[in-house]
Amino acid sequence: MADLIAQGPQNYHRWRREVPDAAMRRDVVIGRSDADWNVPWDPMISRAHVRLIPQADGRLEVIAVASARNPVYHQGRHAVRFVLVPGDHFVIGKTTFTLAAATGKRSPERLGDGAAEDEVDVTENVFDHVALRRKHFRDVNARIDVLTRLPDLIASSDSDQELLVRVTSVLLQSTPSAEAVSILSAGDLQHDPEAPIEVLHYDNRSATLGGSPISRRLVQRSIEKRESILNVWASGDSMLTTSAFTAREDVDWAYCVPLRTQACRGWVIYITGKLPDTEMMTGSGSPVDISEQLHDDVKFAELVGTTMASLQQSRQLQRRQAAMSNFFAPIVMRALASGDSEKVLQPREAELTVMFCDLRGFSSRSEQDSQQLLQLLSDVSDALGVMTKHILGYDGVIGDFHGDAAMGFWGWPLAQDRSIIQAAGAALAIQAEYHRSDLGFRCGIGLAHGRAVAGQIGTKDQVKVTAFGPVVNLSSRLESMSKRFGAEIILDEAARAALLAAGRHGFRLRRLAKVRPAGFASPVEISELIGEAAIGTHQVTDALIADYEAALDLFCASDLDGALRLFRSLPTWDGPTQMMIKQILSGDSEGDVIDLPK
Structure with missing residues (x-):
């Protein structure tokens, strides 16, 4: 195989490149930038100046690109198409291109035996x-x-x-x-x-x-x-x-x-x-x-x-970092870059905010699109991409996928004083994008805040970066409650308190009820995080929030008749209101606590 040598006006303006074998049928473009072979030192050479076509006999056909500004000289004459033989050369600007004879350099021999x-x-x-x-x-x-x-x-x-x-x-x-x-x-x-x-x-x-x-x-x-x-x-x-x-x-x-x-x-x-x-x-x-x-x-x-x-x-x-970025969140990559990977990924207890986000409407879409499963898969992937994009965009970590749901968390591997702010921002961004998009899905989101173990967790056969602990289970339960209450984003008491302590930052909250999630012995006070996205065609106003919480206070004080009258005065499209009316009428409440099945 022959080589082409480029030599410019200075000694260091030089390169030598191997000409592709003719059997490969690969042309090579020489230019100043963004070409196959660049000659950056010579301003007389256009971005794409000549095309090289390797020939079977070791020769090289050279064709000037039509858009090239300056001439190509071969054997002292302006030429637009010619053939180089080994030892021959052509000139563009102040650079000489010489076709060197085959060197056999790909098979170096040892010095004698x-x-x-x-x-x-x-x-x-x-x-x-x-x-x-x-x-x-x-x-x-x-x-x-x-x-x-x-x-x-x-x-x-x-x-x-x-x-x-x-x-x-x-x-x-x-x-x-x-x-x-x-x-x-x-x-x-x-x-x-x-x-x-x-x-x-x-x-x-x-x-x-x-x-x-x-x-x-x-x-x-x-x-x-x-x-x-x-x-x-x-x-x-x-x-x-x-x-x-x-x-x-x-x-x-x-x-x-x-x-x-x-x-x-x-x-x-x-x-x-x-x-x-x-x-x-x-x-x-x-x-x-x-x-x-x-x-x-x-x-x-x-x-x-x-x-x-x-x-x-x-x-x-x-x-390696680029390859790992498909598996680790940006905040994990930053932590890995600044320390020992084993120490960074080692499981440890941390203060976390955990999010579970589930698609709404997946079952009905699956039935409707049973004959278009590839299109359904593409739509679901796009919908899950909305979740992951905003979890990662708000410096969260993707902990796991559960069917059509994703789990993310904040507060690890780097401590985050504003983890609840980041998680709440991600939840509202996910909600807003689903409302704007034509994907045909909505979401249910649960946010819980507390101590958990996070890191590389698993068995000797398989490990993954995730979080483990009661707060993770609670987040999952809260996400399930969002469907029952008709509220897209539900927080636990610790997440609400952390958000209030951080000054809310424009977030609007509504206390929903005190519930006992399935599998939990102690009740949890839950709240709704309200974004600017509409629920249907209606908005949850500050007046509605005030009236709902007043009715909830009556319910907690065991004044069920007063609570029912006030709840019935609220809009019928409001999901939490309708949930509380059904609960009062069913008579299943234990004091102020609502027991929820899984």
Whole structure:
């Protein structure tokens, strides 16, 4: 496979990319931005300038994009369509694009066989990376420009491949004596001497130079020692007699720099070069001299490798967080980012506000749409999405799904002084969106406030992040009561008290009754949270709330006749009013407490 090399006006304006195989039938667009291959340094290049079409014989057809502003020059003439052969080039603006011959670099060979490699006159120098970083560059001025641009240059890479291209280009242009730069993935070479070495990216100074030799032994030792290692295979006159043991005569030395992060496990930077002709002919370049001369280059490669490895580690963390975001709420992700995950997710007792939210109208819709189950599934998913969107949007955690209901909670993993405010805001937002939408559903919501255990709860076979405790059960019971009372959002006494203590923040409340939920020994005073959304075509006014609560006080004082008269004076469309009238007429009340079946 051939490569295309782009070279701009500055040494660091460069990249080398592998041309896709013709059998893949994949065209490539070159442009300044948002193209397949970008050339950001040249303003003469349009956003999309030329299209490359790989040919079966190793050639490359180039077609100028009609919208490109500036001309493309091939063989000194303006051209809109032409074919490149290996070694040929074309020019746009101040950038030259050269088609390099196939290098065979995807299958690197070891330096001779095992016995021959051991017999080669190799001088090895191991650099301690800590000491290397402490030692100053001999000529910092020659490096300062690249060093100041290095973090932005690497961090602005929009993909892993772009990162590799930029790193190899920077190393090649900043290492004067280098002939070729490779970034390799050695995989399990440390444990398996025969493990394959993959070339992640490769670049060299010549459009015609083939793939550089790679010493498996050098790569293996560098990974084992976790240090940069320089090998000089020959020096002086002996170089002429031992060159047969090198993979090619135009390479005299190589150094290998390991990348020391889990994200780049087994990755190394491998740079090869040739001694200047003057040193070869005079024999003045001893291995010690060569090591000293290459000191700055090895140090620079260490710096580039560390920067790249850190960026890869950061990107890997971002990808993991992106994947985890499908399973964890944003507030959990923030907590995970600031601490140890096991400690953050460990179950612990906390002050929680718990919400159960259930769809109303699901059963009737299921019967009506029994012949359109996929559409019903889509509608239910959209309806559940309303719940989850607002629970997460108000910094809540999705604890579980129960059929057509969702459970959320606030107050974990980070303590939230305003958990009841957030939960109430989410409940009203859910209610309002159902009333505005055409999904055909309404909701019943229960909110309870109190102590519970939250965290990663489950068995050894399956765990999930959820909450556990009586307050969770109470929230579920309150949601069930909402249907009986005809009130969409019902709170327990603790949630009402917390909301009042927080100053209500514009929330309107109505005391409904004192009830004993199924499975509970003690009664609970419940209230309705009233939003701006209409119940049918009617609004619950402040006057209605005052009259209802006055009637409720009569009921609690055992003045059932007075309570009934006042309740009957209230609007017939008000669900809680009708519930209380039925309760009084049934005669099932135990004092002021209403016992509710499950």
